[in-house]
Amino acid sequence: HCLVIQGTAAPFSAGPPLVRGFPAIPMAAQEARWVYDYFNDNQQRFNLAQPMLMLPQQFADADYGAAVRAALAQQRWHLIHYTGHSALAANGRACLALGPGGNELLDIEEFSELARQSQFVFLNSCGSADARFIMRLIERNIPAVAGYAWPVLDSVAYDFSRAFYENLFEGERPKRFLEYAFMRSKAHLYN
Secondary structure (H helix, E strand, O other): OEEEEEOOOOOEEEOOOOOEEEOOOOHHHHHHHHHHHHHHHOHHHHOOOOOEEEOHHHHOOOOHHHHHHHHHHHOOOOEEEEEOEEEEOOOOOEEEEOOOOHHHEEEHHHHHHHOOOOOEEEEEOOOOOOHHHHHHHHHOOOOEEEOOOOOOOHHHHHHHHHHHHHHHHHOOHHHOOHHHHHHHHHHHHHO
16 A cells, blocks of 8 residues: 655745745656556556555645545555655754645654554655654654655655665565665666
């Protein structure tokens, strides 16, 4: 069971507790679509259930934050892929910034509680490898978490995601592990 969540790709400003602006990340929409299509097109081959894709434009007249929370609570997701913005609030709390609405800040405490039965969470967002993100997820017994320790270009994040999943699912059979896929994807970007 794979859940792909895309944060708002257009520039926006978030209110409290972040109170900051976020730039456009147009590749996030392409990334979310690519990850979903990759899982969907290879369902039988990779032995996957029907994946689910959450896009902010699907909820233009509704509360996207509430929809994401409902999807997270809907079932046990084995893999969760998030592409969007993340940040640390002034109070030190880590948040996924899904969009500009007041309910579209998803505190990592709440996210980790909703995702607690996942096997792998990929937070493809700037600064998401900060201990305040990673430790909350690990404390909920999520065995594998990936993120970025620093700001990353939108195009680089997209390239890394593609390389990562292709290496994870289609790499050499004895090396289809998260660690190998991560290392080979880093090498791909370096080259």
